[in-house]
Amino acid sequence: MAGLEECEANLIVYLHPSKENCARDAILSELSTLLFTYNETVGGVVLAYDPSILSNLAKIVPGTFPCFGVQLKAKLLLFNPKPDMVLEGEVVKLTPNSIHAVVLGFSSAVIADDDIRDEFKYKIKGGEEVYVSRTHRKHKIKVGTIVRFSMKSFDEEILHISGSLLAPHIGGVRWLDKNLEEWSRADSTATKRNTGDRKLENYTLTTYETSVKSDEQIEKSKKKRRQHT
Amino acid sequence: MGLSNMDELSFTDSELDNHVRNALKDAIQGDCDFYNQLVAVIHRKEALVTEEVALLVTCLKAMTGAVSCVHIVHHRSLLAAILSMSLWDYGTDVMDALVELLISLASSNGDYVDLCLEMLVMNFMPPPAHSARGLSRKIQVLDRVHSTLEDISNLVPLTPLRLQKIVRDKMPHIYMKEHVIMIYAENILRLESGVMGELVGSTGLVALMDKLIEFDVEISWEDIVQDDFHKDMFDIELEDLENPVDDIVQDGDELTRDALIQRFLSSNLSAQKLDSLMVLIFEYLKSCSEGGRLVQVFETLLQSFQKTTLTAYKSKFAQFIMFYACSLDPDNCGKMFANALIDIYVSGLNPVWRMSAVAYLASYLARAKFIPISFVAAMLERMVSCCFLYCENQDDNINPKAHKLFYAGCQAIMYVLCFRLKQLLVIPRLKSQLLLMRIDDVLKHHLSPLQVCLLSIVEEFLRLVKENGIFSLPETLVEHGLLESERSRIFGGIERLDMFFPFDPCLLRKCDSYIRPNYVYWSMVRSTYYEDEEAEGTSDEDVAEGDNGMNIPDGRSHGEGDSDGDEIDSSLDKMSITPRDSSHKFGGRMRRFTQMPSKIRPSTSPESL
Numbered sequence A: 001m002a003g004l005e006e007c008e009a010n011l012i013v014y015l016h017p018s019k020e021n022c023a024r025d026a027i028l029s030e031l032s033t034l035l036f037t038y039n040e041t042v043g044g045v046v047l048a049y050d051p052s053i054l055s056n057l058a059k060i061v062p063g064t065f066p067c068f069g070v071q072l073k074a075k076l077l078l079f080n081p082k083p084d085m086v087l088e089g090e091v092v093k094l095t096p097n098s099i100h101a102v103v104l105g106f107s108s109a110v111i112a113d114d115d116i117r118d119e120f121k122y123k124i125k126g127g128e129e130v131y132v133s134r135t136h137r138k139h140k141i142k143v144g145t146i147v148r149f150s151m152k153s154f155d156e157e158i159l160h161i162s163g164s165l166l167a168p169h170i171g172g173v174r175w176l177d178k179n180l181e182e183w184s185r186a187d188s189t190a191t192k193r194n195t196g197d198r199k200l201e202n203y204t205l206t207t208y209e210t211s212v213k214s215d216e217q218i219e220k221s222k223k224k225r226r227q228h229t
Numbered sequence B: 001m002g003l004s005n006m007d008e009l010s011f012t013d014s015e016l017d018n019h020v021r022n023a024l025k026d027a028i029q030g031d032c033d034f035y036n037q038l039v040a041v042i043h044r045k046e047a048l049v050t051e052e053v054a055l056l057v058t059c060l061k062a063m064t065g066a067v068s069c070v071h072i073v074h075h076r077s078l079l080a081a082i083l084s085m086s087l088w089d090y091g092t093d094v095m096d097a098l099v100e101l102l103i104s105l106a107s108s109n110g111d112y113v114d115l116c117l118e119m120l121v122m123n124f125m126p127p128p129a130h131s132a133r134g135l136s137r138k139i140q141v142l143d144r145v146h147s148t149l150e151d152i153s154n155l156v157p158l159t160p161l162r163l164q165k166i167v168r169d170k171m172p173h174i175y176m177k178e179h180v181i182m183i184y185a186e187n188i189l190r191l192e193s194g195v196m197g198e199l200v201g202s203t204g205l206v207a208l209m210d211k212l213i214e215f216d217v218e219i220s221w222e223d224i225v226q227d228d229f230h231k232d233m234f235d236i237e238l239e240d241l242e243n244p245v246d247d248i249v250q251d252g253d254e255l256t257r258d259a260l261i262q263r264f265l266s267s268n269l270s271a272q273k274l275d276s277l278m279v280l281i282f283e284y285l286k287s288c289s290e291g292g293r294l295v296q297v298f299e300t301l302l303q304s305f306q307k308t309t310l311t312a313y314k315s316k317f318a319q320f321i322m323f324y325a326c327s328l329d330p331d332n333c334g335k336m337f338a339n340a341l342i343d344i345y346v347s348g349l350n351p352v353w354r355m356s357a358v359a360y361l362a363s364y365l366a367r368a369k370f371i372p373i374s375f376v377a378a379m380l381e382r383m384v385s386c387c388f389l390y391c392e393n394q395d396d397n398i399n400p401k402a403h404k405l406f407y408a409g410c411q412a413i414m415y416v417l418c419f420r421l422k423q424l425l426v427i428p429r430l431k432s433q434l435l436l437m438r439i440d441d442v443l444k445h446h447l448s449p450l451q452v453c454l455l456s457i458v459e460e461f462l463r464l465v466k467e468n469g470i471f472s473l474p475e476t477l478v479e480h481g482l483l484e485s486e487r488s489r490i491f492g493g494i495e496r497l498d499m500f501f502p503f504d505p506c507l508l509r510k511c512d513s514y515i516r517p518n519y520v521y522w523s524m525v526r527s528t529y530y531e532d533e534e535a536e537g538t539s540d541e542d543v544a545e546g547d548n549g550m551n552i553p554d555g556r557s558h559g560e561g562d563s564d565g566d567e568i569d570s571s572l573d574k575m576s577i578t579p580r581d582s583s584h585k586f587g588g589r590m591r592r593f594t595q596m597p598s599k600i601r602p603s604t605s606p607e608s609l
Helices: A017-032 A173-188 A192-228 B002-008 B012-027 B033-043 B050-065 B076-083 B092-108 B111-124 B135-155 B159-169 B178-191 B198-218 B247-252 B257-267 B271-290 B294-310 B320-328 B330-347 B351-367 B371-392 B404-426 B427-437 B439-443 B455-467 B486-492 B509-518 B522-529 B560-574
Strands: A004-015 A045-054 A059-061 A067-079 A086-095 A098-103 A107-116 A120-125 A128-133 A139-142 A146-155 A162-164
Touching: A004 A017, A004 A045, A017 A045, A045 A107, A086 A107, A086 A128, A086 A162, A086 B135, A098 A146, A098 A162, A098 B092, A107 A146, A107 B092, A120 B135, A146 A173, B012 B033, B012 B050, B033 B050, B033 B076, B050 B092, B076 B092, B076 B111, B092 B111, B092 B135, B111 B135, B111 B159, B135 B159, B135 B178, B159 B178, B159 B198, B178 B198, B178 B271, B198 B271, B198 B294, B257 B271, B257 B486, B271 B294, B271 B455, B271 B509, B294 B320, B294 B330, B320 B351, B320 B509, B330 B351, B330 B371, B351 B371, B351 B404, B371 B404, B371 B427, B371 B439, B404 B427, B404 B439, B404 B455, B404 B486, B404 B522
Parallel strands: A107 A162
Antiparallel strands: A004 A067, A045 A067, A059 A067, A086 A098, A086 A146, A098 A107, A120 A128, A128 A139, A146 A162
């Protein structure tokens, strides 16, 4: 998934003198305070760490009370999504106006209805809420399934993602993965030079369809509004 | 104007959604007409009629759909209006619509998460102007608040992290009304036993324990009752006088110390709040025990105890939480507590805390009826071996200041033995364990603990030792008759840890009723030791506490011989008597009064029968 990076960081962990007996545990607990918070220095949300302590010697750093400064190298797993990256998350709630998902188990993502392409329609089928694609009936977004979306913005403090489903080729992952295979099988027979164009053609076709539909809808709703005022 | 405007235009739900959305968007541009009407609708809360309620509900629902258009700066007043609503003021329709809106807000934008969580936590408590409308409203509100918190945490996984901080920060101050504090505490405990319990619960519980210490510190009856007690440690703990305090004043010229304390505590608001809060926690612990989760909760309590209660200066009541928790599960919690204390004494870092820990341990082992005597023996053995190892390499002579840890340990050993010696001697295996512990060597060492430790304890201990013919210790001390020496003051330090017996009888009325069934009173122990009653002329002693308790105070003169036989028999029964509700007992640290009210003791009152 996009947005996940691994990095190596040189860190110094400052330990209180009382922790000298259990330095390793103290280091791990210090590192754990980094978890699930956005860290500007490393440029991402720290999801996991793997420290390797360089030596048993630590510098004593003077201050209000002296601390041990332990140098270590740590491998960090970072989550640093950028706008327009494609992310995936598990859908936890559907409303007529929004889709709520959880990314990587800790980050809450919301896709507002303005950001959901008109291809998807909200329905309640058999007591269950679902977003169904108008063009492909089997393309569904349900609670508990994975949705692929592109990222609009990321709130670093509360780790909240705001996403969008406007671009094509994103939506319910189950259907997408099945059908992308079909598309790619169809494309593989064409020549290399043509493949790029072919794919582009498909892309433009779908967007044209959706944009035409959305225009119609806008006109309809404008008519309705004019009637009321 | 607002109401009629919105009424006249009859909207369908989706149309109203659009309308609200446009209102929000227009407000950003500057056109605040409909927006202001919306804010006005939200603000309305006094005596709403049905139409107004319906309008409010519809508006809330419309806003739920339009949260993506809400802007934290441009729609300040609307957000402020929503977030200042209190579920307590409305019916269930409005409550449901409001919580849906909160969930929607919190999950739509990270900026609103903290605000929504704070609002929900504030809703733990009814608003100040709220008239107590009974249990049904409370259940309606709190059920919704807690389920909303869970719903939000399903959508925003980091909610518990934020909630921890908010729950701690919003805790009411100790000077607030009792019912507010109690209801907030109830909610913390509900969070602890709920889905988020693992994450939020332990922080909440620790915050509660800190609150108990705050109350404890607030109650300083040492100002009222002078701290110059030169008192035999082991005078019988005073029976509480069940009459109201005023009567007592009339009888004697001076207020008894016990009466003073009672009067202070019953008029002291902090004491009452502390009492109620502790009882709430007791009940919760009991339900945890029935649900099989006491051990996890206990681990949190123990950590909190080591951090705040142990380190607080002579905590008076808060430690009884630990006592009660241990009594619910003696095998696990009871032993865990004692082991933690002895570990701190043996290998802790801070000497004051180590002395405090051994004082807690001694008082606990002496007073906890539920601890098996074999465990007491094991703990004693550890204490003695620790002291033995210490003094083995010491060449010094008596030096209270330098060896205060050692003296504290010795005093603790003697204190526990004063209470438990008889029980230990009865079982042959434990008797031989006791005799092998090398207590003689420790106590006869040239560091002279017998001359440094609190004299009343030493005297009582020596008396018992002589009576039972064990150990080979001097029979009496040189400074016989003095109740306290300078030396114990020195080793006790500024904190007077030489006179710290934290599990002396609890003075809080309601708490006491929970503690009593598991508590060892000195009167229970003492009467098993002595065949002869001391004719001291004081009627403090509550000896013949039979089922038909009718003690005549200066009735030492009457039938002392007769009562002896009864007394020994009844003393064994005493351990299993269903205790009275409202007695307080005070651990003997009081001035002995030779004058007592000469009327018939209130043990003739109905409760005792």
